[in-house]
Amino acid sequence: MSGVKMRPLSATFLLVLLQVSAIAAQDNIDYPVTIDRPSVVYLTQEATITVDFGSTPIESGNCVFLSPDEREVEVAVTAETSACTYQIPTVTQADIGQWTCSINEGNEEGLFHRYSEQLIRHYISVTNILSYVLPSRASFNLLLSDEYVKDVRLPTHIVPMEYDVEMIPFIVEDNFTIAGSMQLEFFYREDQIGSDMDLKREIKLHRNYIAIHEASVVIQNVATGDKVGIAGHEYDLEREMYIIHLTEDLADLNIYNLTITYTGWLNDILVGFYRCEVQYEASPMLVRAYPNTCQIFIGVATRTQRTA
Numbered sequence: 001m002s003g004v005k006m007r008p009l010s011a012t013f014l015l016v017l018l019q020v021s022a023i024a025a026q027d028n029i030d031y032p033v034t035i036d037r038p039s040v041v042y043l044t045q046e047a048t049i050t051v052d053f054g055s056t057p058i059e060s061g062n063c064v065f066l067s068p069d070e071r072e073v074e075v076a077v078t079a080e081t082s083a084c085t086y087q088i089p090t091v092t093q094a095d096i097g098q099w100t101c102s103i104n105e106g107n108e109e110g111l112f113h114r115y116s117e118q119l120i121r122h123y124i125s126v127t128n129i130l131s132y133v134l135p136s137r138a139s140f141n142l143l144l145s146d147e148y149v150k151d152v153r154l155p156t157h158i159v160p161m162e163y164d165v166e167m168i169p170f171i172v173e174d175n176f177t178i179a180g181s182m183q184l185e186f187f188y189r190e191d192q193i194g195s196d197m198d199l200k201r202e203i204k205l206h207r208n209y210i211a212i213h214e215a216s217v218v219i220q221n222v223a224t225g226d227k228v229g230i231a232g233h234e235y236d237l238e239r240e241m242y243i244i245h246l247t248e249d250l251a252d253l254n255i256y257n258l259t260i261t262y263t264g265w266l267n268d269i270l271v272g273f274y275r276c277e278v279q280y281e282a283s284p285m286l287v288r289a290y291p292n293t294c295q296i297f298i299g300v301a302t303r304t305q306r307t308a
Contacts, residue, residue: 032053033053033054033136033138034054035049035052035101039143040144041095041142041143042145043091043092046087046089046091047142049085050084051083053103054082062074062076062084062103063076063077063084063102064102065101066100066101066102068094068099071094097142098139098140100234101140102138136234136235138237139235139237139243155204156192157188159189160185163183165181166180167179168180170266176268178264182261182262185255186258188250190250190252200250201231201248202243202244203258204244205242205243206241209265209267210265212260213260216260216261217259218257219256221254221255222254223254228250229246232245233245244258
């Protein structure tokens with residue numbers, strides 16, 4: 001990207017061959033939100049959606065599903081599971097499109113139907129922690145077999161200036177994870193939001209196969225030093241987006257620092273930062289690879305002595 005500076009990874013990239021029990025294998029990564037729903041649905045048939053807010057502390061309350069035509073459906077959720085399941089008995093055209101799911105505790109009304117903005121501001125003033133127990137929201141699509149999500153590009157109101165990325169891969173059997181962190185310096189352009197006024201309080205980033213440590217997320221105005229309050233965290237499944245919702249508008253043409261730490265999956269399916277398995281065979285075969293994986297077999301011919 002033009003104008004974006006990235007510091008050399010050699011200064012921040014570490015390879016650690018250690019067993020770290022605190023970091024789990026990919027299947028056990030504590031993703032803030034996981035969504036189980038059909039990749040394709042069919043009209044007149046049933047569909048089941050399960051949203052698990054695994055890392056969000058929940059005492060009691062309901063999950064609120066919001067359909068593409070803005071129907072609200074409440075489903076009970078308990079602390080034992082932190083999950084809610086909604087079954088559509090008969091899929092209709094009104095169910096096709098983007099859904100959201102959030103948590104509604106008591107009568108508090110706010111962006112995420114869990115904490116009011118006043119309660120968030122009080123929590124921040126008392127603890128000075130901007131994003132510790134703030135709620136998550138999930139976004140996902142129900143699509144027919146001939147449909148797919150098209151609007152996957154990020155909006156242009158957040159203009160990156162400099163990235164500083166650290167990634168520590170743990171290359172251990174059954175524990176292929178990454179301990180990562182990112183600092184992003186960006187400036188905000190209000191002339192790029194168009195008619196979407198919500199973007200004044202949103203930062204959108206692409207993410208995939210990483211678990212954001214929501215308590216680590218900090219946004220700070222470089223000029224004033226003031227931290228920006230975080231109202232909640234949203235995860236858009238199909239668009240592979242992580243959306244930070246703010247308690248106040250960003251200031252036009254101001255520069256901000258965004259800090260995030262995360263746990264990632266050092267996968268073998270060629271997504272993002274991935275691992276490869278290379279095996280050598282005593283045969284002069286050419287390189288042989290399997291599609292959609294990173295298993296590579298290289299033939300090794302007998303070496304001969306050359307003389308000048």
